[in-house]
Amino acid sequence: MNFIDKLNRRYASKMMNGTPVADEKIENILEAIRLAPTSLGLQAFEVYVIKNPQIRQQIYEQAATGQPQIPGCSHLLVFAAKKRISTEMLDEYVSLIRRTRDFSEEKLTSFRNMIGYLEKRTDEDNFAWAARQVYIALGFALAAAAVEEVDSVPIEGFKPAEVDRILALDDKNLASLCMMAIGNRDEALDYNAKLPKVRKPKDQIFTEL
Amino acid sequence: MNFIDKLNRRYASKMMNGTPVADEKIENILEAIRLAPTSLGLQAFEVYVIKNPQIRQQIYEQAATGQPQIPGCSHLLVFAAKKRISTEMLDEYVSLIRRTRDFSEEKLTSFRNMIGYLEKRTDEDNFAWAARQVYIALGFALAAAAVEEVDSVPIEGFKPAEVDRILALDDKNLASLCMMAIGNRDEALDYNAKLPKVRKPKDQIFTEL
Numbered sequence: 001m002n003f004i005d006k007l008n009r010r011y012a013s014k015m016m017n018g019t020p021v022a023d024e025k026i027e028n029i030l031e032a033i034r035l036a037p038t039s040l041g042l043q044a045f046e047v048y049v050i051k052n053p054q055i056r057q058q059i060y061e062q063a064a065t066g067q068p069q070i071p072g073c074s075h076l077l078v079f080a081a082k083k084r085i086s087t088e089m090l091d092e093y094v095s096l097i098r099r100t101r102d103f104s105e106e107k108l109t110s111f112r113n114m115i116g117y118l119e120k121r122t123d124e125d126n127f128a129w130a131a132r133q134v135y136i137a138l139g140f141a142l143a144a145a146a147v148e149e150v151d152s153v154p155i156e157g158f159k160p161a162e163v164d165r166i167l168a169l170d171d172k173n174l175a176s177l178c179m180m181a182i183g184n185r186d187e188a189l190d191y192n193a194k195l196p197k198v199r200k201p202k203d204q205i206f207t208e209l
Numbered sequence: 210m211n212f213i214d215k216l217n218r219r220y221a222s223k224m225m226n227g228t229p230v231a232d233e234k235i236e237n238i239l240e241a242i243r244l245a246p247t248s249l250g251l252q253a254f255e256v257y258v259i260k261n262p263q264i265r266q267q268i269y270e271q272a273a274t275g276q277p278q279i280p281g282c283s284h285l286l287v288f289a290a291k292k293r294i295s296t297e298m299l300d301e302y303v304s305l306i307r308r309t310r311d312f313s314e315e316k317l318t319s320f321r322n323m324i325g326y327l328e329k330r331t332d333e334d335n336f337a338w339a340a341r342q343v344y345i346a347l348g349f350a351l352a353a354a355a356v357e358e359v360d361s362v363p364i365e366g367f368k369p370a371e372v373d374r375i376l377a378l379d380d381k382n383l384a385s386l387c388m389m390a391i392g393n394r395d396e397a398l399d400y401n402a403k404l405p406k407v408r409k410p411k412d413q414i415f416t417e418l
Contacts, residue, residue: 139348
């Protein structure tokens with residue numbers, strides 16, 4: 001099956017049967033997230049990978065009633081972006097580049113100066129920017145799940161403040177943005193599985209110049 | 210080559226050699242964008258697919274100097290989100306669902322009422338929300354290019370207001386958010402091509418619970 005066929009096979013699976021997804025498939029989905037590009041390469045986000053049924057139940061009851069895929073999935077991913085971009089974060093990033101690439105100190109200093117504009121922007125602007133990057137990673141994760149032929153669904157309909165509280169994200173300078181449930185569809189109950197995909201025709205999305 | 214190998218092969222290709230990418234590969238990248246999931250399925254965005262070298266040159270000179278991949282690429286994609294979510298847009302979306310799925314009028318009405326909350330939110334909040342969805346589509350496009358083994362790079366470093374003016378996006382209730390250049394790397398000039406990828410180790414991104 002080619003990539004486009006796999007993307008056609010994927011759908012928002014909201015009723016899952018609670019069976020586990022193989023570790024190897026989860027690892028590939030997480031690796032796709034890690035490899036996703038982000039602006040400046042900063043990767044100003046973290047992902048909580050929640051297999052624990054009690055924590056998923058707590059999120060379901062306290063932050064996302066009406067999302068049965070949270071108790072029903074195999075793994076729940078919570079994507080959270082950094083609330084503030086700190087000087088330490090930028091310095092650590094330059095250290096990571098130094099350890100990975102054979103760059104001159106001059107080049108590293110010049111790059112560090114360039115990204116310094118983030119320290120002057122408001123936390124609100126930086127968070128909005130970091131949040132968008134997280135959605136590239138969410139896209140990579142959804143595509144990787146489709147490639148693995150594992151069911152999944154992105155989730156925005158939840159109370160972020162409650163999820164932040166349950167996972168103590170604020171202490172880590174993080175705020176939750178979106179979630180993704182990974183699991184196996186319940187063939188009998190998941191009415192979405194049988195429905196044709198609703199998408200705009202090409203001419204309503206693309207303008208060729 | 211498996212999906213993860215392909216994601217490892219991709220990198221931010223900033224020096225491209227101007228040769229064309231086959232239409233079939235471009236079509237697959239665009240189809241991945243069209244199939245990308247969006248919140249509520251609304252697809253509140255459009256993509257300009259710019260092959261025309263004069264328009265790319267104009268964008269380069271007036272909105273994105275310092276981004277040589279814009280004149281050097283084969284196709285430049287400009288992703289733009291809807292600035293305002295209108296009543297007509299929501300009604301058209303429900304019509305699209307009606308034409309695609311065999312839903313009762315009762316179910317369609319109930320869905321239309323549910324998504325009505327968008328009409329009550331501020332344009333600013335709706336735009337921030339629509340913008341994030343666009344980045345899922347950008348993620349799908351970058352993943353599809355990697356699968357096709359075509360070089361690409363996401364671009365945020367440009368003046369959105371200038372791009373909006375050049376493409377007359379405001380008249381279409383659109384505002385540009387990000388771009389993506391698709392093309393073939395210049396083996397001699399693209400120093401990025403030979404550098405190891407910089408990514409945080411797994412334990413700095415993922416917390417397993």
